[in-house]
Structure formats: structure tokens, C-alpha cells
Amino acid sequence: MNSKVFDIRDRLSYSKYEIHETVLFGILLALVGGFLDSYTFIARGGVFSNAQTGNIVLLGIYGAQGQWIHALEHLPPIIAFILGVIVTEIIKGNSPKMFIQEWGKAILVLEILVLLVAGLIPKSNSDIIVNTIISFVSSLQIASFRKLGDCPYSTTMTTGNLRTACEAAYAAITKKDKKASERAKKLFTIIICFILGAFVGAILTILFGVKAIWLAALILCVNVALFSVKKQNI
Numbered sequence: 001m002n003s004k005v006f007d008i009r010d011r012l013s014y015s016k017y018e019i020h021e022t023v024l025f026g027i028l029l030a031l032v033g034g035f036l037d038s039y040t041f042i043a044r045g046g047v048f049s050n051a052q053t054g055n056i057v058l059l060g061i062y063g064a065q066g067q068w069i070h071a072l073e074h075l076p077p078i079i080a081f082i083l084g085v086i087v088t089e090i091i092k093g094n095s096p097k098m099f100i101q102e103w104g105k106a107i108l109v110l111e112i113l114v115l116l117v118a119g120l121i122p123k124s125n126s127d128i129i130v131n132t133i134i135s136f137v138s139s140l141q142i143a144s145f146r147k148l149g150d151c152p153y154s155t156t157m158t159t160g161n162l163r164t165a166c167e168a169a170y171a172a173i174t175k176k177d178k179k180a181s182e183r184a185k186k187l188f189t190i191i192i193c194f195i196l197g198a199f200v201g202a203i204l205t206i207l208f209g210v211k212a213i214w215l216a217a218l219i220l221c222v223n224v225a226l227f228s229v230k231k232q233n234i
Helices: 002-014 023-043 053-064 067-075 075-094 103-118 128-146 157-177 176-227
Strands: none
Touching: 023 128, 023 176, 053 067, 053 075, 053 176, 067 075, 075 103, 075 128, 103 128, 157 176
16 A cells, blocks of 8 residues: 555656646636637627737738827737736746745736736726736746747647647557657647636626636646645656
């Protein structure tokens, strides 16, 4: 009996991937990613705050038309996104000095706190403030959690995941590549969970309004709890 217990502990200690690189962790983050896009689209002015492509394009379009007020409205989320990347790198690089044992856990706690604050901001002309805040949260998540096992991915946007999944599926079918098959399964799982997050986010935002974002914070709390498991097989 004792030998079996030690065998399980050994497997957890010497397995390949950190907990934040596992499928379960990625599924939860993808649910949050889809949720946030639905939330900002329905409750915060009809925009998607996770990716900055739209903001950059609209900045250029309105600037070309001489509508500088509208152009500059799209600048704060871009700046917030950049700040999110910088904050992530600071936390990752200085976590021992900051007495942070798990930099990933620290990032998630920061995300949770920011989302809790966003849910307190009433529906009014403050949509740009909330969208900027969520762009910051998205940036933290993108910059921090970028690997699903041995495969790069994103939990707040799906274009890259879809491309990589399709490439892996093609290799799995044409070359009978087992590793590619596993990669495709993982990535399609993440994509489906992103869609599910958007679906649930839409329903809850319609029902509960701006405070629906607190469910996304609750999901991230589960991710924080998962850090109690140091390593896990995928």
C-alpha cells in the first residue's frame, strides 16, 4: 500500500509538465477567455477586448479620416495591453525578490482582483474604462500562459489555435503522426471550451449584467487552487 502511494508521488514529482501547462488548466483559462469577449461585447459597448487587432485597425481608420477623438478612444486598451505584458515580465523575473513562490499564481490573483473591480463599475459611459481593464487582464493571461504541454497556444483568442490544430490534424491524418494527433485533440478541446465560455458568458451577462464578470474571477480561483499540484501529466 505504501509503495503505491510513493509511486504516485514520484510520478507527480517527475512528470514532464508544470500544472499551468496542463489541459485542465488551459480549459479553465479558455472558458474565461471566451467569457470575457462575450461580456465586453454584450455589456460594454459591443467590442472584443481580448485581442488588440481591432483597436489597432480602428485607430488607423479613424486617424486616416481625421476623426482623432474616435481614434484616440482605441488607444487606452492598446496601452493597457502593453502594460500587461510588462507587468507579467516584471513578476516572472523578480518573483524571488518579491517573495512570490509561484509567479503564475500571482498573475492569476492579480487578474481576479482586477475583474472583481471591473464588476463594481456600473453600466454608463465608463465602458472604455472597463474595456481597458479587461485588455490588461487579457494581456496578463496571454503573456503568462503560452504553452499547452509542448505546444504554444492562446487562451484569449482562437485564430492561432485553429491554425495549429488544423496543421496537426492534417499531419495526424496524412502521416499517421500520433503526437500531432494528440496536439490536435488538445487544441480543438481548447477551442471548444473558448466557444463554451462565450456561450455561458453571453447568457450570464444578459441575466446579471455587469456583475456577471465575477464568474470569470471565480473560474480563475479554481486555477489558483490547481497550483497546489506541482506537476501533472497531460
